[in-house]
Amino acid sequence: MRRSIALVLIVCLLLPVAALAADVQLYGFLLADGRLLAQKLGRAKQAAMHSALAWLDLSLNARGSGGKARMFADVDLRYDVLDQPIDAQQGEQTDVRLREAYGMYLSKYFAVAAGRRIYQWGDAYEYNPIDVVNPDDLSSFFTYDKSERKIGVWMLEGDLFLGPARLEVVWIPLFEPDRIPSDPDQSIWVPHQLRIINTLATDFDFYIEELPEKRPEPTLNNSEVAARLGLSLRGWDIYAVAFDGFDDFPTYRIDTYASKLLSGDFLQLQRVYQRVNVYGLSVSTGVGGVGLRFEGSFTTPKWYLYELPVDVDNADLNYETAWAFLNFVGKDYRTRKATVDGIVAADYMWESGRVVAQYFHLQILDYEPRLFDAEMESGTILNVEQAFLEDMLAFSVSGFYNFAHGDWLLHPGVDYLFTDDFALQLSAYIMGGEEDTRFGEFDKNDMLVLRAKYNF
Numbered sequence: 001m002r003r004s005i006a007l008v009l010i011v012c013l014l015l016p017v018a019a020l021a022a023d024v025q026l027y028g029f030l031l032a033d034g035r036l037l038a039q040k041l042g043r044a045k046q047a048a049m050h051s052a053l054a055w056l057d058l059s060l061n062a063r064g065s066g067g068k069a070r071m072f073a074d075v076d077l078r079y080d081v082l083d084q085p086i087d088a089q090q091g092e093q094t095d096v097r098l099r100e101a102y103g104m105y106l107s108k109y110f111a112v113a114a115g116r117r118i119y120q121w122g123d124a125y126e127y128n129p130i131d132v133v134n135p136d137d138l139s140s141f142f143t144y145d146k147s148e149r150k151i152g153v154w155m156l157e158g159d160l161f162l163g164p165a166r167l168e169v170v171w172i173p174l175f176e177p178d179r180i181p182s183d184p185d186q187s188i189w190v191p192h193q194l195r196i197i198n199t200l201a202t203d204f205d206f207y208i209e210e211l212p213e214k215r216p217e218p219t220l221n222n223s224e225v226a227a228r229l230g231l232s233l234r235g236w237d238i239y240a241v242a243f244d245g246f247d248d249f250p251t252y253r254i255d256t257y258a259s260k261l262l263s264g265d266f267l268q269l270q271r272v273y274q275r276v277n278v279y280g281l282s283v284s285t286g287v288g289g290v291g292l293r294f295e296g297s298f299t300t301p302k303w304y305l306y307e308l309p310v311d312v313d314n315a316d317l318n319y320e321t322a323w324a325f326l327n328f329v330g331k332d333y334r335t336r337k338a339t340v341d342g343i344v345a346a347d348y349m350w351e352s353g354r355v356v357a358q359y360f361h362l363q364i365l366d367y368e369p370r371l372f373d374a375e376m377e378s379g380t381i382l383n384v385e386q387a388f389l390e391d392m393l394a395f396s397v398s399g400f401y402n403f404a405h406g407d408w409l410l411h412p413g414v415d416y417l418f419t420d421d422f423a424l425q426l427s428a429y430i431m432g433g434e435e436d437t438r439f440g441e442f443d444k445n446d447m448l449v450l451r452a453k454y455n456f
Helices: 002-019 192-203 319-328
Strands: 023-041 044-063 069-080 094-106 110-117 153-162 165-172 208-214 224-233 236-246 251-256 267-272 275-287 290-305 334-350 353-364 376-388 393-402 408-417 422-432 446-455
Touching: 192 208, 192 267, 251 290
Parallel strands: 208 267
Antiparallel strands: 023 044, 023 446, 044 069, 069 094, 094 110, 110 153, 153 165, 165 224, 224 236, 236 275, 251 267, 275 290, 290 334, 334 353, 353 376, 376 393, 393 408, 408 422, 422 446
8 A cells, every 4th residue: 555655646746747848648558358277187177267457557758848858657557356466475456566767868978867667688589698687577477478577676877878889887776576476375376496485384383484584675785786888880789788786586594593493493484685796798680681699697606595304295294304304403505506597599570470489598507416496497489470461460379498397388379459559369378397397387377368458
């Protein structure tokens, strides 16, 4: 409620400023999003309505008389008529989001901006190793497009334009994490790692105490900085990226207390966020109508957990389990490892369609077999789109396959444009693989999505 009131106040402050601008545009969309869950029960499937979302998006774009000053705001209002939680942290059925709200001054040689903004660094499809500024909303996993998953950050930005080169520096004073569901009773999209932690804290509460999440405090030392240097020359686009900040995805700190062996709660779990540095490079060009690109990043060492001392899904509260937890006291439960992440992609466009093929690879360096996380993720992402009937009807299919673990995602869809402003979309998300893999853990969550969207 307090967040909604704050958003209304911000919008009320923006409207008088926009009224003074020479060019003001107000636009947005109305969206009805219905989701049918086809859960797998053995060899059969049982369909059930999962969510019915009403979504209003309002955008305000205002420019000064000289075109150098600009203000932009984007506000979302989402409500689920089936009373399903939308926000992963709050568990609320209504969610009001200030996606963006910033002012900018643009000149020939420099630009400055302040407010809340969403960035897109990198041109790869869905998977971008150098896109390090904004966190993601994973409340519904990957069943929303990346542009819809992004969460805005409060920032101060300064840009320099030096001929074919451009330098962007973004200062982020307040940390914003990924939105991730953690309670299996409220969401079907709880990741495997967090589901295990939830089971530990619930089923073995005599041994384990879960402390409240600890986020970085809003201090100057905890602020984040991202920089991107770009160069466009003779058909080549080259970007170098550096980031000093916090990993948006949490890890767990585990503290053990030998003094509490008899009284219980001698293991304490706490969700925390760790500071990292990321250095990346992006190179793209075109050859014979085919777009070619490479993106890669190196992340300095961060904490990874070792495997737990018990099989959480099958363990009982008995002496054997107690002994396993006792052996955990005083042992190293995590270690720091660096990672490398990269993609190689090619795309080709024609008059009424396009195809994108992308190979990705993520590797934990100096890997140890006892780690909870897999040593690498390696696979391919494919997207094909084709329009018909003067672009009124469009078919698309995208897919993900992990060579390392065999999990996969298939996302087919069809769009029909009734008018320039109104369209229907029917799509599906079909997932498979082993239970402890990225998509295999949601093997039972195949979903059919129907959308009606009106732009104004």
